Amino acid sequence: YKSSDTCFHEVRNGKLVGFSYDTDATIYDYKVKNNIIYFKNKNNEYMEMYLIRSFAKDKLILDVNGTIFEMNTRA
Numbered sequence: 001y002k003s004s005d006t007c008f009h010e011v012r013n014g015k016l017v018g019f020s021y022d023t024d025a026t027i028y029d030y031k032v033k034n035n036i037i038y039f040k041n042k043n044n045e046y047m048e049m050y051l052i053r054s055f056a057k058d059k060l061i062l063d064v065n066g067t068i069f070e071m072n073t074r075a
Helices: none
Strands: 006-012 023-033 036-040 046-055 059-064 067-072
Touching: 023 046
Parallel strands: none
Antiparallel strands: 006 023, 023 036, 036 046, 046 059, 059 067
16 A cells, blocks of 8 residues: 555445446545544545545455445555
């Protein structure tokens, strides 16, 4: 994982986890505060997106409206 003030974010089937859209792929400004990842929307407001459940060297576990996502680094 690298530190940056932007990240590429891609969502597929977002409505299944409570988002208002099915697909989205773009670069967002983001910030992390109190184990929550916030993305800046088109109105320049930071919106809560993901709750960080666990963060390790090779694994990130996120919670989106009660749905758990496990993200692993690529080898």
